[in-house]
Amino acid sequence: MCDWNVDPEPSKEKKGRLARARGNLARRHSERLLAELYAGGTLRARRDASAVLAFAVALVVHALTLAVTAGGIWFIVRGWGGWGMVPGALLLALGWSLRPRFRQLPKDTPVLRRAEAPELFALVDEVAGTRGVDTIVVNDWINAGVGSYGVRGRRLLVLGLPLWEILSPQQRIALLGHEMGHYVNGDTRHGLVVAAAYRSLITWHYYFEPGEHDPLDEAATLQLIVDLLYVVPRLLVLGVLTLLDRLSMRASQRAEYLADRVAAQAASTRAALEWMDRMLILDSAAVTLGREVNRTSLNRPRGKQQTDAWAKGLWERLAADLASVPEREHERLRRVGALRAHSVDSTHPPTHLRHACLQIGEATPPAVVIDDERDRRIAEELADARTKVALQILQDGY
Numbered sequence: 001m002c003d004w005n006v007d008p009e010p011s012k013e014k015k016g017r018l019a020r021a022r023g024n025l026a027r028r029h030s031e032r033l034l035a036e037l038y039a040g041g042t043l044r045a046r047r048d049a050s051a052v053l054a055f056a057v058a059l060v061v062h063a064l065t066l067a068v069t070a071g072g073i074w075f076i077v078r079g080w081g082g083w084g085m086v087p088g089a090l091l092l093a094l095g096w097s098l099r100p101r102f103r104q105l106p107k108d109t110p111v112l113r114r115a116e117a118p119e120l121f122a123l124v125d126e127v128a129g130t131r132g133v134d135t136i137v138v139n140d141w142i143n144a145g146v147g148s149y150g151v152r153g154r155r156l157l158v159l160g161l162p163l164w165e166i167l168s169p170q171q172r173i174a175l176l177g178h179e180m181g182h183y184v185n186g187d188t189r190h191g192l193v194v195a196a197a198y199r200s201l202i203t204w205h206y207y208f209e210p211g212e213h214d215p216l217d218e219a220a221t222l223q224l225i226v227d228l229l230y231v232v233p234r235l236l237v238l239g240v241l242t243l244l245d246r247l248s249m250r251a252s253q254r255a256e257y258l259a260d261r262v263a264a265q266a267a268s269t270r271a272a273l274e275w276m277d278r279m280l281i282l283d284s285a286a287v288t289l290g291r292e293v294n295r296t297s298l299n300r301p302r303g304k305q306q307t308d309a310w311a312k313g314l315w316e317r318l319a320a321d322l323a324s325v326p327e328r329e330h331e332r333l334r335r336v337g338a339l340r341a342h343s344v345d346s347t348h349p350p351t352h353l354r355h356a357c358l359q360i361g362e363a364t365p366p367a368v369v370i371d372d373e374r375d376r377r378i379a380e381e382l383a384d385a386r387t388k389v390a391l392q393i394l395q396d397g398y
Helices: 017-038 049-078 085-098 118-128 169-181 192-208 220-229 231-267 269-279 282-298 303-312 314-323 327-340 351-358 372-381 383-396
Strands: 135-139 144-149 154-160
Touching (some): 017 231, 017 351, 049 085, 049 231, 085 192, 144 169, 169 231, 192 231, 231 269, 269 351, 282 314, 282 383, 303 314, 303 383, 372 383
Parallel strands (some): 135 154
């Protein structure tokens, strides 16, 4: 099939060196895993030697943070009341910025508990095959994700309404299946220890980043000297980040493929493939939301009642707009995605490879099906959140 003019406007997105390297590494590992599957290999979660080494490297990073903090305490105790308190305070501030952070629930977006949305939580449990999550956060993200929050590591599902609202019921099950799959697929990269080490290393990298040089500024020479002094530690941080990427990336790609398998088992292979196709038009969803924001600013509804009514209709207008995208455009986007190696982010396998992975072997029938009545009950549980998130988008912009 000829791809002439299928991508008339190549992507102009600029990525940093680290993101490009990570994306290339992710693509190589995902291609190798897919080749192994085509050759008759199996795909299963496991903790291999690379995962153990990644965990060990992460522990070394955390040990450095502890050493910095301990050094700050030592300087303050030994130099109490004198100049020794200055380096002590600096080291303590650095150690505080590098500390592992426990995620907290947001205060400016709807948070759902089991008592508030029993039908939605029951669906998540059914898809997960066990107790799914403790809390669901509903926001304006055109995506979804899982994680943990608090010291006890409670399970959290972040549900982006702009994505949820453009999916069919079975596609929503595929989305939930993929997210729940991350809890059982051995993804070292998203474990608490390794993820916290990544955050610490990225903070180090930020501190050692070279500053802007203005030739007319008298302090430019001093800034240049400081940047030169930072070259070696910056390279060391980049080296450790690259090492962690190489040790954990294969497990990360395998985890994404496994999560896709869970999506197909829950919703059916067909629904999972359709859900992936919807991920290719997320840019169109962002454009539609931006257009709705502009339209609201030009023709602002009067009064709370009209405003709420306009906000409630946002999701119907968004779903109708994206449903009008013809099949030929979906096919073009699939081909563009393959040419550009489109992926959700720099750590995910390219979407077309995920698509190919699901088509290996026999198609899977759905294990979970939503009927109209259950879909209506879930919509009722999300009604208040739908209005609040829509108002946030229309008032704050997108």
